[in-house]
Amino acid sequence: MVYLTRLEHFNAAHKLYNPGWSKEQNDMVFGVCANENWHGHNYDLYVTIKGEPNPDTGFLMDVKKLKILIKEQVINKVDHKNLNLDVDFMQGKMCSTENLAMGIWQQLQPHLPPQVSLHCIKLYETARIYVEYFGD
Template sequence: MKTTICREAHFNACHRAHNPNWSEQKNKEVFGIYNNANYHDHNFRQIVKITGAIDPETGYVMDMKVLGTIIRDEIESRFDHKNLNHDCPEFED
């Protein structure tokens, strides 16, 4: 039998929508308030869903504590209260 477990988590991060190849005026026209030089922030809500067979010995699809640790280590510690433009190389301009 398969079932799905879910775990919800939250984090906050900021960024600036900006194309360095454009003039300041064009950036303001295209991105508006999201081009603010002081950046703007978002509150992110994530729901991680895991579907799988129930382990007959534990009754788990996955240990929720292990899932919480993965979410903390891979998502929250990486992005929470970070500037996505500067602190996260995968999102750099």
């Protein structure tokens, strides 16, 4: 089994806010992340796929095609966007980094060629906080 990782970067705004809670409870649980005027992050996204290299090319997957897939299915939808308002696959969900990583997985998995599968989505919200998601 071979693992191949592509790193991408995007910027996005969001807020953590449960509409079923009072402002006070949201502020207590989410702190400054519940800011009514939103806040943003410079995300680093690591997409790791796995499989066996093609004997004719030696590639697990053409990295140019992987780059295009990530750009079309994820980056174009989230970069310089408000995750709560602008991103279709985040609608109706709490816009945590955990949920965003799972949403990114769901955006990519159906579009991968049959000889590879997703191994991990690693999403850095800050230099000190990241989420890893390995599928269901």
